[in-house]
Amino acid sequence: MSEHRRDGTRTAGQRSSALAGRERLHPDRPEWAAGDIPPHRRPLPLITRDALTVRTARPTHDRLAALNEERHVGTWTPEVARLREQGAAIRRETLPDLEKYLAQLTGNVERNGGVVHRAATPAEARAVIERIARENGVRLAVKSKSMATEEIHLNAHLTAQGIEVVETDLGEYIVQLADERPSHIVGPALHKSRQDVADLFGQLAGDEVSGEPEDLASFARTRLRADFKAADMGISGVNFAAADTGTLALVTNEGNADMVTSQPRVHVAVMTVEKVIPRFADLGVLIPLLCDAATKQRVSVYQTLLNGPRREGETDGPEQLHLVILDNGRTKALGTPQEEVLACIRCGNCQISCPVYRTVGGGHPYSAVYGGPIGAVLSPLLGERPNQDSDLPFLSSLCGACYDACPVKIPIPDLLVNLRAAHERRQPAARTARAGWRAWALAWRTETGFRATMAGARLAGRLLPDGVLARLPGPGRGWARGRALPPLREAGAFRRWFRRQEESRDRDRRQG
Amino acid sequence: MRDVETDAGAPPRPARVALFTSCMADLAAGGPARATVEVLAAMGVTVELPRGQTCCGQPALNSGHPAEAGTLLDRWLRIFAPYDAVVTPSGSCAAYLHHHLGRLRAPAPEHRALVERTYEFSQFVMAYGSGLRLRLRGSVTYHDSCHMARTLGERRTPRQLLGRIEGLEVREMAGCDTCCGFGGTFAAKFPDVSVAMADTKLGTAAAGGADWLVAADPGCLLHLGGRARQAGPPVRTRHLAELVRDALVPAEVPA
Numbered sequence: 221m222s223e224h225r226r227d228g229t230r231t232a233g234q235r236s237s238a239l240a241g242r243e244r245l246h247p248d249r250p251e252w253a254a255g256d257i258p259p260h261r262r263p264l265p266l267i268t269r270d271a272l273t274v275r276t277a278r279p280t281h282d283r284l285a286a287l288n289e290e291r292h293v294g295t296w297t298p299e300v301a302r303l304r305e306q307g308a309a310i311r312r313e314t315l316p317d318l319e320k321y322l323a324q325l326t327g328n329v330e331r332n333g334g335v336v337h338r339a340a341t342p343a344e345a346r347a348v349i350e351r352i353a354r355e356n357g358v359r360l361a362v363k364s365k366s367m368a369t370e371e372i373h374l375n376a377h378l379t380a381q382g383i384e385v386v387e388t389d390l391g392e393y394i395v396q397l398a399d400e401r402p403s404h405i406v407g408p409a410l411h412k413s414r415q416d417v418a419d420l421f422g423q424l425a426g427d428e429v430s431g432e433p434e435d436l437a438s439f440a441r442t443r444l445r446a447d448f449k450a451a452d453m454g455i456s457g458v459n460f461a462a463a464d465t466g467t468l469a470l471v472t473n474e475g476n477a478d479m480v481t482s483q484p485r486v487h488v489a490v491m492t493v494e495k496v497i498p499r500f501a502d503l504g505v506l507i508p509l510l511c512d513a514a515t516k517q518r519v520s521v522y523q524t525l526l527n528g529p530r531r532e533g534e535t536d537g538p539e540q541l542h543l544v545i546l547d548n549g550r551t552k553a554l555g556t557p558q559e560e561v562l563a564c565i566r567c568g569n570c571q572i573s574c575p576v577y578r579t580v581g582g583g584h585p586y587s588a589v590y591g592g593p594i595g596a597v598l599s600p601l602l603g604e605r606p607n608q609d610s611d612l613p614f615l616s617s618l619c620g621a622c623y624d625a626c627p628v629k630i631p632i633p634d635l636l637v638n639l640r641a642a643h644e645r646r647q648p649a650a651r652t653a654r655a656g657w658r659a660w661a662l663a664w665r666t667e668t669g670f671r672a673t674m675a676g677a678r679l680a681g682r683l684l685p686d687g688v689l690a691r692l693p694g695p696g697r698g699w700a701r702g703r704a705l706p707p708l709r710e711a712g713a714f715r716r717w718f719r720r721q722e723e724s725r726d727r728d729r730r731q732g
Numbered sequence: 733m734r735d736v737e738t739d740a741g742a743p744p745r746p747a748r749v750a751l752f753t754s755c756m757a758d759l760a761a762g763g764p765a766r767a768t769v770e771v772l773a774a775m776g777v778t779v780e781l782p783r784g785q786t787c788c789g790q791p792a793l794n795s796g797h798p799a800e801a802g803t804l805l806d807r808w809l810r811i812f813a814p815y816d817a818v819v820t821p822s823g824s825c826a827a828y829l830h831h832h833l834g835r836l837r838a839p840a841p842e843h844r845a846l847v848e849r850t851y852e853f854s855q856f857v858m859a860y861g862s863g864l865r866l867r868l869r870g871s872v873t874y875h876d877s878c879h880m881a882r883t884l885g886e887r888r889t890p891r892q893l894l895g896r897i898e899g900l901e902v903r904e905m906a907g908c909d910t911c912c913g914f915g916g917t918f919a920a921k922f923p924d925v926s927v928a929m930a931d932t933k934l935g936t937a938a939a940g941g942a943d944w945l946v947a948a949d950p951g952c953l954l955h956l957g958g959r960a961r962q963a964g965p966p967v968r969t970r971h972l973a974e975l976v977r978d979a980l981v982p983a984e985v986p987a
C-alpha cells in the first residue's frame with residue numbers, strides 16, 4: 221500500500237471513501253514500524269535501542285503498565301481458572317492429529333456450501349485470494365482484522381493488483397492510515413494516543429477533528445459505512461473453526477466482522493491451521509476465556525458464527541464463502557516441544573504482561589508481524605524465510621509473566637529457552653559465543669578452573685580502573701552501559717572469610 | 733534427614749547443611765552468602781561450604797547452551813549429594829534447580845530428592861528458624877524476583893520472614909513482581925532496555941518512600957544497586973539475608 225501512496229496514483233482510481241484523502245497523510249514513524257517490514261531488518265539490538273527513543277515509547281509503556289495493573293494480568297478468578305484448564309486441554313486436543321480435524325472441518329464447510337482452499341505458504345495464500353478477487357471482478361475489499369492476513373502481507377499484495385483494501389476495525393484502520401503494522405494482536409493501535417489519532421484523522425479530512433473518543437469513532441464509522449456497501453469482497457480472519465459443524469467463529473467488539481462477512485458478494489475467511497477446534501460446544505469455553513484474557517470482558521459485544529454462504533430465502537450473507545487454511549511453517553512444529561505455541565488463541569495477554577514489550581513501547585521494535593512473547597516464539601517458526609527471526613527469543617528477560625498471563629497455559633519461557641538453543645546451534649555467527657561457553661563449562665567443571673576465574677576477576681578488579689573494565693570485550697561492556705560495575709577486586713572474598721571462620725571455630729573447639 | 737534439635741511443631745532440622753553460594757556471590761556479591769551463614773549460625777545450624785562448587789549452569793541454559801548447563805548441573809548434583817539440606821541466597825538458582833532438572837536431565841529419584849531439599853534462604857529460615865529474634869527499625873519494600881516468584885512459586889515466605897522482624901514496616905510497591913530487567917545475559921545483551929526496566933522499578937520503589945528495596949536474588953540486586961549507584965533514582969538496595977542478619981537480636985546467654 222505504501223508504494224501506491226508514494227507514487228501518488230491512488231487518488232485518481234479512489235473507490236474507498238474511508239481512504240479518501242490519503243495523499244494528505246504524512247506518517248511519521250520509524251522505518252521498522254512500517255506496514256511492510258523491510259527485508260533488510262536491522263540487527264535486533266539496534267532496533268531496541270532506537271525503539272526506546274521513539275517519542276511514543278514512554279507514554280505507551282505507561283499506558284500498558286497501567287493496563288497490566290488494572291487487569292491483574294495473570295491472576296485468574298476461580299471461574300476463569302476453571303475455564304483456563306478446560307481451554308488449555310481443548311486447544312491441545314487437536315494437535316496430535318491436526319489433519320484429521322482439518323479434514324472434518326473441510327468436509328463440513330463444503331457441506332455448508334463453502335469452498336475450502338489449503339495454502340502451504342503465504343505466496344500460495346495470496347495467489348488463491350487474488351484469483352478469487354479476479355474471478356469476481358473485485359475492486360474494493362473490506363477487511364476485518366486478521367493477523368493471518370498480516371502474516372501474508374495481503375494488503376500490500378492486493379493493492380499492488382489494483383484492488384483497494386480497507387481495514388474496518390477501528391484500531392486497524394488507524395494503523396493502516398499511519399502505514400504501520402499492528403503493534404498489538406488485539407489492540408493494533410494501542411501505542412497511539414487519542415491526540416495522535418485526532419491528528420491523523422485531521423490530516424485525512426483536511427480539517428480539524430476533535431479528540432473525543434466518540435467523535436473519533438463516529439468519524440471512522442461514517443467513512444467506513446459507504447465502503448461496507450460498496451465493497452465487492454469481505455476478508456476476515458477466523459478465531460475458531462469448529463470441526464464438527466464447519467462453523468467459523470469471529471469475535472469483535474465493533475460489529476465490523478458482521479458487516480464484512482454479510483454485506484459484500486464474496487467472503488474470504490483466512491485461518492491458520494491451528495485454529496480448528498474439535499467441537500462447536502467448545503466455543504462455550506473458548507470465547508469467554510478469550511474475552512477475559514484479551515479485554516477482561518465476560519464476552520465480547522459481537523460473536524459472529526458463520527455456517528456457509530447465503531441460502532435460498534435468507535435475507536443477507538455473501539453469495540460465496542471461501543475458507544483459506546494457511547500453514548506457513550506451523551505443521552513443522554507438530555510433534556516437537558514447540559507445538560505448544562499452536563495452542564495460542566491470540567488474546568494478546570502475554571504482550572500486555574511482558575515488561576520488555578511494554579518498555580520498548582509495543583510490538584513494532586520486534587520488526588516482525590507478531591511482537592512480544594508470543595511473537596518471539598511464533599515468528600521463528602513462520603515465514604517464507606523460516607528462522608529469519610530466530611534472534612527474537614533473546615529479547616526477553618525470561619521473567620515468566622507471559623506464562624502466568626496465558627489463558628491456555630503455553631510455557632512461553634521454556635519455549636524461548638529452547639529457541640535460543642536452536643538459534644545458537646544454527647547460527648554460524650554464534651560459533652565464537654558457543655566456543656566461549658564451551659570453554660567456560662570446561663573451566664568451571666573443575667575447582668581449579670573456577671578458582672582461576674575468581675583470581676582473574678580479582679586481578680582485573682585491582683589493576684584496571686572501571687573505565688577500562690567497561691571497555692573490555694564481553695558482557696562487561698553491555699553491563700557498564702548505565703550500571704556501576706560490581707567490585708571485582710573482592711571476587712572470592714566470601715570463600716576466604718568462610719575459611720577463616722571455619723579455622724577459628726576449629727581452634728575454639730580444640731582449645732575448649 | 734537426621735533429626736537434631738527441632739523447633740516445636742517444625743519438621744526435623746537437617747543435620748548437615750551445605751551452602752550453595754551461587755557463582756555470582758563468589759565472583760561479585762559475597763554479602764548475601766555471608767549473611768546467610770551468619771543467620772544460620774544464629775539458628776544454631778553449622779553450614780558447610782562444599783569446596784568444589786562452582787555454578788549450577790543457569791547462565792548457560794538461558795543463553796542457549798543446554799549441553800554446557802547440563803555439564804555443570806551434573807557436577808552440582810554430585811557435589812551436593814552428601815548433604816541433608818542445601819541453602820542458597822539466590823532465589824533464581826533455587827528456581828532453576830527445581831524447574832530445569834527435569835528439562836535438562838531425566839533425573840534419578842535421588843537427584844529429585846536432592847533438589848527437593850534445596851532451600852532458598854527465606855524458606856529455610858521460616859522452616860527452622862522460629863527461635864530467632866529479629867528486630868530492626870525502618871521500612872522496606874520487597875521486590876519479587878521473577879524466577880523465585882513464578883518458577884519457585886515463592887511470594888509468601890520472604891514476606892512472612894520480613895513480617896517477623898519487629899519494628900520493620902513493609903510497604904508494598906506497585907508492580908512488586910514486575911521484572912527489574914536483570915534477566916542474566918539479557919542485562920548485557922540489551923543494556924538499554926534492561927536499564928530502562930531498572931529505572932521503572934527503582935522509580936516505583938522510590939515513590940513508596942521505603943528506606944530499602946529488599947530482594948532475595950543477588951542478580952536483581954547487582955543490577956538494581958548498580959543502576960541506582962550509577963545514574964538511576966537513589967534507592968538503597970539490600971539482600972533479604974543481609975537485612976535479617978542486621979536484625980538479629982543476640983540470644984540471651986543463660987547465666
Ligand code: SF4
Nearest residue numbers: 564565567568570626
Ligand atoms: S501465547 Fe497465550 S497469552 Fe499470548 S496471545 Fe497466545 S493465548 Fe494469548
